[in-house]
Amino acid sequence: MKVLHFVTGGFSGATKVAVDLIASHNKIAHVDNLLVMRRKKTTTLEKLSELDDKNINYELVTGSTHIATVRELKKICQKWQPDILVAHGFPEHLLGRQAGLLAKVPILIQVEHNSKERYTPWKLYQTRKLSKHTDKVVAVSKGVAQVLTEQHLEAPIQAIPNGIDTERFGGINPVAILDRPKDLIMVGRYAKSKDHVTLIEALHQLKQRGFAPSLTLVGDGRKQYKQQVNSLVERYGLQSQVNFIEYSREVDTLLSQHKVFVMSSRFEGLNLAVLEAMASACVVIGSRAIGVEELIEDQRDGFLFPIGDATALADIIETILSKPVDYQSLALSAREKVLAYYNQQKVTQAYYQLFQDLLTSH
Structure with missing residues (x-):
């Protein structure tokens, strides 16, 4: 079985x-995997070195224009001759399937990772047309599956929730909340959809109440939005409270040092950072966004707040940090949920079974 995964190089x-799937499927003797990424500004040598460390076979294609991307990917498909092409995310699922069709790849799969994308009428027409030639559309959450259903695609839709490495995050005995030296952490790229601004606004409100928790922000992304967040931190005089970490290969260690994880997104597919924080037994606070809300049962294994509501978020943070020991059992409940339902091994097995079924029926 030869499987080519096409995804953004961002x-x-x-x-x-895609990387986690390949790393797991590489352990299966009769599965040959290739990762092809569309080059982005954030496709750095440091990040590519991680692929080498994991023995991931990969190639890069240009991101200059969509036509050039399709042309280069088509050539790779013709040379490598995959049985299955898995195209992840928007707009890569359009470009990938176009190249796969031109190269006559037998089986095409679309994986949708987000609940809200920039679908113009033309792009929506393209995805509906491509769905006629697509063997399966995979949604990474129930919320995303519902969004895809509303697109009236002709290909069958299957929900396969994302998973994480539960051995890496939290370990065997996660650090108790009271023994963690730092307060708040958010892990996510800088983009308006992640809504770091609401979190900074909440931190400002807490400062006005005489409450000054520390906050670690981990991620890179759009420079303009990151500058907006930086400017807001400076305007409110929060520099001593906020620590910016652009990129880290030790997110698991960082999570174990923090009491509370916050995800303030306006929309998601299925947020992996939330799952990693839950597995690490942080007390998790999430917005009521698709891809976040379905992971958290409010006040049972985490907390939910209305999207963009800085006051509600500040209230929850103050409640937790005023007496964090009261929420140790809640954090452990979140961890147990992830271990039971979002284990990476279950996810990779589900994809492997999908590939086997499609090959058998093709």
Whole structure:
């Protein structure tokens, strides 16, 4: 079985899912995998070195124009001759399937990682047309599956929730909340959809109440939006409270040092960072966004707040940090949920079974 995964080279959540799938499927003797990434500004040598460390076979194609991307990917398909092409995310699922069709790849799969994308009428027409030639559309959450259903695609849709490495995050005995030296952490790329601004606004409100928790922000992304966040931190005089970390290969260690994880997104597919924080037994606070809300049962294994509501978020943070020991059992409940339902091994097995079924029926 030869499987080609095509995804953005921006090392987003979609890239991480593709890499994790390949790393797991590489352990199966009769599965040959190739990762092809569309080059982005954030496709750095440091990030590519991680692929080498994991023995991931990969190639890069240009991101200059969509036509050039399709042309280069088509050539790779013709040379490598995959049985299955898995195209992850938007717009890569359009470009990937176009190249796969031109190269006559037998089986095409679309994986949708987000609940809200920039679908113009033309792009929506393209995805509906391509769905006629697509063997399966995979949604990474129930919320995403519902969004795809509303697109009236002709290909069958299957929900396969994302998973994480539960051995890496949290370990066997996660650090108790009271023994963690730092307060708040958010892990996510800088983009308006992640809504770091609401978190900074909440931190400002807490400062006005005489409450000054520390906050670690981990991620890179759009420079303009990151500058907006930086400017807001400076305007409110929060520099001593906020620590910016652009990129880290030790997110698991960082999570174990923090009491509370916050995800303030306006929309998601299925947020991996939330799962990693839950597995690490942080007390998790998430917005009521698709791809976040379905992971958290409010006040049972985490907390939910209305999208963009800085006051509600500040109230929850103050409640937790005023007496964090009261929320140790809640954090452990979140961890147990991830271990039971979002284990990476279950996810990779589900994809492997999908590939086997499609090959058998093709």
